[in-house]
Amino acid sequence: MELVPPCLFEIETEPSTGCTIGVDDAGFDITAGETFVIMGLSGFGKST
Numbered sequence: 001m002e003l004v005p006p007c008l009f010e011i012e013t014e015p016s017t018g019c020t021i022g023v024d025d026a027g028f029d030i031t032a033g034e035t036f037v038i039m040g041l042s043g044f045g046k047s048t
Contacts, residue, residue: 012021030036040046 012024013019014021028036038046
């Protein structure tokens with residue numbers, strides 16, 4: 001994932017809810033033997 005320099009990006013919101021989009025269309029590869037953890041508060045969309 002390419003890093004975005006601070007303060008050089010436009011904040012997007014979801015039109016139907018008005019919520020701020022934090023991560024959109026992210027991808028990653030996990031190879032055999034690696035341990036990977038997605039951490040976040042309850043209700044913050046980790047499984048969506």
